[in-house]
Amino acid sequence: MNDVTKGKTILVLGGGLGGVVVATELRKKLSSKHKVILVERENNYVFSPSLPWLMIGTRRRKDITRSRAKLTKLGVEIISGDIEKINAIQRSVQVNQQTLIGDYLIIALGVEYADETIPGLVEAGNTFYNIDGAEKLNEARLKFNSGRIAVLVTSLPFKCPAAPVEAALLLENDCRKRNIRDAVQVDMYTPEPGPMSLSGPENSKQLRAMVEARNITYHAEHKVTEVDAENKKIIFANGVTADFDLLAYVPPHQAPKVVIDAGLVGESGWIPVDKFNLKTKFDNVYAIGDVTGIKLSVGKPLPKAGVIAHGQAEVVVHNIVHEISGQGSSKKFEGRGACFIETGAGKAGMGNGNFYAEPKPQMKLHKPGYLMHLGKVAFEKYWLFKWF
Numbered sequence: 001m002n003d004v005t006k007g008k009t010i011l012v013l014g015g016g017l018g019g020v021v022v023a024t025e026l027r028k029k030l031s032s033k034h035k036v037i038l039v040e041r042e043n044n045y046v047f048s049p050s051l052p053w054l055m056i057g058t059r060r061r062k063d064i065t066r067s068r069a070k071l072t073k074l075g076v077e078i079i080s081g082d083i084e085k086i087n088a089i090q091r092s093v094q095v096n097q098q099t100l101i102g103d104y105l106i107i108a109l110g111v112e113y114a115d116e117t118i119p120g121l122v123e124a125g126n127t128f129y130n131i132d133g134a135e136k137l138n139e140a141r142l143k144f145n146s147g148r149i150a151v152l153v154t155s156l157p158f159k160c161p162a163a164p165v166e167a168a169l170l171l172e173n174d175c176r177k178r179n180i181r182d183a184v185q186v187d188m189y190t191p192e193p194g195p196m197s198l199s200g201p202e203n204s205k206q207l208r209a210m211v212e213a214r215n216i217t218y219h220a221e222h223k224v225t226e227v228d229a230e231n232k233k234i235i236f237a238n239g240v241t242a243d244f245d246l247l248a249y250v251p252p253h254q255a256p257k258v259v260i261d262a263g264l265v266g267e268s269g270w271i272p273v274d275k276f277n278l279k280t281k282f283d284n285v286y287a288i289g290d291v292t293g294i295k296l297s298v299g300k301p302l303p304k305a306g307v308i309a310h311g312q313a314e315v316v317v318h319n320i321v322h323e324i325s326g327q328g329s330s331k332k333f334e335g336r337g338a339c340f341i342e343t344g345a346g347k348a349g350m351g352n353g354n355f356y357a358e359p360k361p362q363m364k365l366h367k368p369g370y371l372m373h374l375g376k377v378a379f380e381k382y383w384l385f386k387w388f
């Protein structure tokens, strides 16, 4: 029987998309005798789905960046600092030379980028996977008037499988808008067999056709080994080399070092969790979002995406509140996800479905249109308004 009279401390590690949802909802749903502490190292939250827009100048930094002051107002205790150590058995973390101990630990630390693991990459281009890189690409694109644009996916897995497709389509559209399209070649290089291949061969084929219809050359199964920054050449494991003038890349992803050092990652390199309730093998320790590794029945990992992190966050909140209050019943994360695919010129498509469907994920691709683009814009505004 739970002790419903004693206040609990819930430590939420990481105040990104998943952590903000968990901390906010727990604070709203638990009485004030329980403590919700959020530990985050960055001062501001960045809404990543809008980074491709920032890269082409339709958003500015301030449009997609928010302080977490609203969480503090709600009663979430925010500790700003770098988590240096996690002890999952003791449910303790070290930050700013202090040790915090929780009754519950929710790990929502996302991914760490490892650009430096590919020689020459950092010197040769910029990534649209963080706000500084996206801003630099915006500056670089304005100086670029002819030549070759390469959108490069460096390795698998990477978050938001649609983002590189969006980036290529938006950059291509930008060239048309600036009347330089005839002087530009756009290429996509990726280790994947096709775009969003987990959505099924038919959907992937359709997406690829959409990219190619815009005269973007899609180079599947190209795994970069190094980039010759001086001569502007990408070198791939299959022996192919490719020239570029403007390089926009998706960096290699890995679990954050603090998570690896804590012995939390499994064979996949990510934190193994129960796919329905997000529990790790440690008592009262949960992990959600990009930092987790969930193997689907088809043998591939559940994609890393905000919509997934959000859905998992809601389930973990529900179940912790249920456990603490002793009321209601527990919930399961059911593997559903949806994702807009911005295609430029005021249009967007969408992929949605169920990744946990048996015997394989069931995904539907919706053709690009103006309404879907408005939906994406509305979602951005709604999300930033609701949580910040």
Ligand SMILES: Cc1cc2nc3c(=O)[nH]c(=O)nc-3n(C[C@H](O)[C@H](O)[C@H](O)COP(=O)(O)OP(=O)(O)OC[C@H]3O[C@@H](n4cnc5c(N)ncnc54)[C@H](O)[C@@H]3O)c2cc1C
Binding pocket: 013, 014, 015, 016, 017, 018, 019, 039, 040, 041, 042, 048, 049, 050, 051, 052, 081, 082, 083, 084, 108, 109, 110, 111, 128, 129, 130, 159, 160, 163, 256, 258, 288, 289, 290, 291, 304, 305, 306, 307, 308, 309, 338, 339, 340
């Ligand atoms: C370009 C781009 C476009 C995207 N588009 C979409 C989209 O359209 N739809 C969609 O669903 N998803 C999209 N995503 C993916 C989505 O942003 C992520 O999947 C989502 O943010 C994952 O949430 P998370 O909480 O797991 O991790 P994050 O949101 O990355 O949060 C992790 C947090 O942990 C903090 N942290 C890490 N280490 C430490 C430490 N040692 N100490 C303290 N704090 C730490 C980080 O600062 C960060 O705030 C996109 C991502 C990118 C990059």
